[in-house]
Amino acid sequence: MACCSGQTSTPLEKFSRSLPDDPDVSPMLCPMYTVTVDVLLKMTSAEPHEDLKARGDLVVFSDEMGRAVFVSHQWLSKNHPDPDFKQTRILQDAVRRLMIGRGSVSLDPITEGVVRSAKPIPMQAFVTEKLFFWYDYFSCPQRESETLQANAINSIPAYIARCSFFFALCPVVDCPFEAKVLTPVTWSSRGWCRLERAARELSRDSSWILIQNATSVEVVGTALSFPSLSVGEGDFAIDADRQKLAKVMRRILVQKLYHCLRVGDLPGFRRHFNLQTVHLRGLEIEPVEGFLPSCDDSPSDPVDEFLHQNGLRKINKADSAGWRPLHYAALAGNVEVLRGLLEKRADVNGRTAKDEPQLGFPLWMSALDLTAFFKHHKAMQFLLSARANLHGGLLPTLQHAAIANNAEGVRLLCAAGGKPLTENPLGSSSLHAAATFGGTAALHELVVHGRPVATDLSLALFQATNFRGGAATVQRLIDLRADVDFQMDMGCLPRLGRLLFATKSLQHKLGWSTVLATGAYHMHGSTPLMQAIRSAQYEAAATLIAAGARLDLRNSRNWTARDFASGQWIPDFLKSGLEGNPVECKRVSGLALEDGYVHLEF
Template sequence: MPCHVRRPTPLEEHSKSLQNSTGDAEPMLFPMYTVPVSAILSMTTLEPHEALKLQGLLVQFDKTMGKALFVSHQWVGKRHPDPDFIQFSVLQDALRHLMSEVQYIELDVRTEVALPSAKPFATAELKSAPLFVWYDYFSCPQLEHLVSHKLVESGLMSDLAKAVNSIPLYVAQCSFFFALCPVIESEDHSKLLGPQSWASRGWCRIERCCRELSPEGSWVLIRSAKQMELICSPLATPGSGSPGEGQFTVEEDRQRLGPILLKTLQRKLRFLLQSGDLVGYRVLLNHQPLFLRGFHVPAMYDLVPGFDADAFKDGALTVSKFLYNNGFSKVTEVDQVGWTPLHYAGCRGDPDLVRALLAQRANPNVKAAKDNVMAGALPKWRVMTSVAACRHHEVARILIEAKAELSGTQLVGACIGNDPEGIRLLCEVGGVSPHAADHEGGYGVLAINLACMYGATAALEELVAQAVRGSASGMRQGSIDVSHAFWLAACFGNCSAELVDTLLDLRADVNEQFHLSVRHPVGLLVKVMALKHRFGKQTHFSRMSFHAKGATPLMQAVMGGQYEAAAALIARGARLDLRNSHGYTVADLAKGRSPPVFLVQAFAGQLAGCLRVASLALGSGYGEEGETEENDVMIEVHF
């Protein structure tokens, strides 16, 4: 019998046609000024672009010269990024540490556990070629506010505006991206800056998204000079959210940035096609609404040429066009990671498209075969899990009506998205218990614990409310099990002062010492990782697992660089004298990690600094989307 030869899809043919094409490079509106790393390490003060240009320290970068590092950060002062040189000195010490003392930047804990295909970053890359640093204060003009109003009145764009509009191209030129996020106070001592506040800022989110959409993709979160981690999945991004939903000092920036982000998305889509990564292409193509949420910019889906709309009847047009642009030949097809067309349609969140696919008998209960790093999706994820994580509520209702199977895994998706409305929908309409666990993900973690692991305070509060509501209706006792919740939150990241307060209000034990049985999936995982550490395979999580037995939330927070949470725990009565099973106190575990001054003082019995940090963290308001601050002066004056 003759063998059936599968014909390539139009998407595959289009991808192949682009593989030898470089495309037209988009020109930068303003040169990419950088400073050699040797000059960075010798700085004792920060001077603006104009001053460094006069001194001859600025270098117009191109890739033939070496490699570039983009530094994303918040401004500490209203008129200067770092008046006391506190934040920048952390960058200097971190660079020295990376270029002389360590071989790898380890993965963050959640990525290490959930996505085994992810790899750590070899620091030899930083030394493989001359290194140049992009930092806004000396890479972009800073003194144009003296003439900016005249430029606006004349309809001209200032050099600062040109530089800011070129930021996505600067990021794309950089081999490395560091988010500089030590926990420090603002210049006027009114706000706390750190990973949580950095992740809430609209401009920082734009920079982060530009990096995630660049060919390199991964980036480094610097918590202190010796505490940093590699982020290579949306699963791990602290306070992950759409740039358009972030905080902007100048509200007009929110809408000006929409078209810029859309162009960045299109560049990444072209790159994925050129490299033949069709799974990554499908993920990004259909996640456009998530990236563009908060901007009034329509996504673009029809990127594969040659579709003949006249060949289809109205009822089949929507599905046919979707299959064509996503490289599928039929509704029931699965790709290399086991995702179906409905998986990708669920990420897009288009109710009409999902209804049309279901009408053609798309199965909402297919489980993914593998993890999908770009989507931040674990093996066995169903369509509803991604829908819940993306906060597509109308699509979730459609899937519930279509009798999609629901479990704690979908509830976990809503927790990852920190989505109270999604949790209400799953519990009240879908009948999922707020006490459910993620058994499909492989670890059997309760939804309540996943919310803590992702720092999802709003999701945590809604789960509690659902449990109480269920108790009132006689469904189940309303108490929520918060045992080990503190430890998991501190271990897996994103533990804020707000989350500490919420857990204490739920009567979690601030000094609970970890003794989880190996019969529990998390307990078994910790035991296995501790053994790996003992026998030489040392990673961020293996180190924390080795010290886990008898460890308090405070110990885990300090080991994980959760310094805001550590201050909040101390402020709320965490003991400093307790020891883990190896006999270490929290001060012992902090050695060699360069913790902030307020923690060093606390270890010596001086708690005032931690009390102040905890108070500032609770009053900073960075958890609320859309609020504004005044410390992004570079952006504040550029239009």
């Protein structure tokens, strides 16, 4: 029994009603300098803050002026973000397209497929009010005092909170003089980019826009569609920056928790309160233990204290989001609380009754599913020892581990009897899930334990190029002898999978050209190379061409790989490869694979 259980309102609910407004825990220490959309579109080079300021091109943004856009991006060199204006030109082209004002920015395919309540962003939203762009090289002092620059950097969460839109500018850019290739994968690995993304996803509007080129622009509406990783485990050019961001990240979380309480979103509060262990992983800082004084009834009972701080009462009762206490304890990976809940008769195999749009989870998630996805290995071992079921939801638990690239979780589940090649109702296995999300470490474990045949590997290669597999996953599968010229046969999918893609293909024919619908329309007979170009994974396309992928094959719509490239921006190395010269593709593929790629033998 939870403490205070006889009251009509929990102490947490009373506390939430006492909050008049969101506390200002993310202060703005430096003015929010921006450029107007007109100035941005006239640029022919990326100039530093001081030059723009001297010319009068910078504007200190305030809400009554219009809408602000935060641009997150990678620097193409150590001393300049975009020396050849490659990346900024793509931003300009994408903005021009958005400002046409007709149609919508499509949801990413995962969000469209699993989150029924998610909506695309009407392009009209980009023209109703004037746009102001925050971009670090323009907006943060570059040559002035280090204190001013530090204040601007520490104000980034406050800037993001004031922005109506968040753009992740992630084109595939070849940087030959730096001997690197920048991609969405490298953007997601950067510690500073992870902080910017976390600040957006923990703000009032968690969705953001991924820009890979002017025609590949999509709304990322759920964490599952572009799996997020902790800021503390990101890559930092200066390692000391990792700990500098610890307090910043904690402030972002505290602000999110206060906001959830103030607006009465108790399920949202419970999610983020218990996910602190994930958000702060790799940072030397303690999470918030709670907003309430300890429970008076049983201060030494971890379960009662857990229920008290989460505003929960009964062990097996779901809240308004359809989640039970065991599910929230699983988010935190708290073995002590999990053990206590099971001792008090919580159902180890209880499932969530509703989907969770913000996290991208379908309904019927178990506590084991959640611990596998969030890499809580001790909690996984405990739940497995308590005979948690490996199946039963929409996806086997192994698939959640595969999506999260949780290699240790895959090992634990396979040792407990998990089947690596078991398919979900749509015909996708854990191997395919790992490939789809670029989970190379999980893929390795699944290959070791599952011993897939050539068809499994070829389909995994197709899935990798269909979404976010990246060059490393593509090369691993090629090394394992996946067929680079595999052509997708939709007739091999189970009935539910065929029905889904047939429905989306029909929507495309009727003019609803979302990313998912377009992919479904062209899928039958498509090759990995076609899919890599369609999904703007140009470094993966280069890897396929370097491996000898054929250029003359056609899908069921009579399209070749060149047809998929027509009408969209593609880098020069890929243009050359599609014209039959693979030399530049081989060079770029080598650069894309250089970081962390290890040849595997089986």
